[in-house]
Amino acid sequence: MAEMTLTVNGATRTVDVAPDTPLVYVLRNQFMLGGVRLGCGMSQCGACAVLVDGREVRSCVTLASRVAGSKIHTIEGLPALWAEAREGTAAGGLHPVQQAWIDEQVPQCGYCQSGMMIAAVDLLARVPSPSVAQIREAFTDAPPSPHLCRCGTYPAIIDAVQRAARAMAL
Ligand code: FES
Numbered sequence: 001m002a003e004m005t006l007t008v009n010g011a012t013r014t015v016d017v018a019p020d021t022p023l024v025y026v027l028r029n030q031f032m033l034g035g036v037r038l039g040c041g042m043s044q045c046g047a048c049a050v051l052v053d054g055r056e057v058r059s060c061v062t063l064a065s066r067v068a069g070s071k072i073h074t075i076e077g078l079p080a081l082w083a084e085a086r087e088g089t090a091a092g093g094l095h096p097v098q099q100a101w102i103d104e105q106v107p108q109c110g111y112c113q114s115g116m117m118i119a120a121v122d123l124l125a126r127v128p129s130p131s132v133a134q135i136r137e138a139f140t141d142a143p144p145s146p147h148l149c150r151c152g153t154y155p156a157i158i159d160a161v162q163r164a165a166r167a168m169a170l
């Protein structure tokens, strides 16, 4: 076993896990953050995506020990992340990406959607007003793999990303 100190959604905590434990298991089992989904376990679907220092990372293939010292955010931490970015935003309010996902009624079964929203936050931090082509590229062509949705929510995701972009620009 190995002790490692992780900062997740603004809270720093030391956990004692096997040194080769993937981040997804630490987030789900030690931090009890069920919004992080385990899909393929091979960096091929995007369900397990989280933000590490603001960039999307596949937590199924990332050792928890590798991200000690970084700022990790899961879907549960997006409201606080937005409040921090926009001082004065009401605490407890959803991140505009989460609100847009609701407004556009994106999820069907929902399993992939945490990773989809994490990818959207990553994209909008880099490209504040993305075109449809840029959104498609971010969710399909960008490495390490496409974000897969077996329910076929891709058209609604494009609408939701654009809605979130408009809200974040206000
Ligand atoms: S579970 Fe990590 S990419 Fe599929």
Ligand code: FES
Residues within 6 Å of the ligand: 107, 108, 109, 110, 111, 112, 113, 148, 149, 150, 151, 152, 153
């Ligand atoms: S909403 Fe069901 S897999 Fe994406």
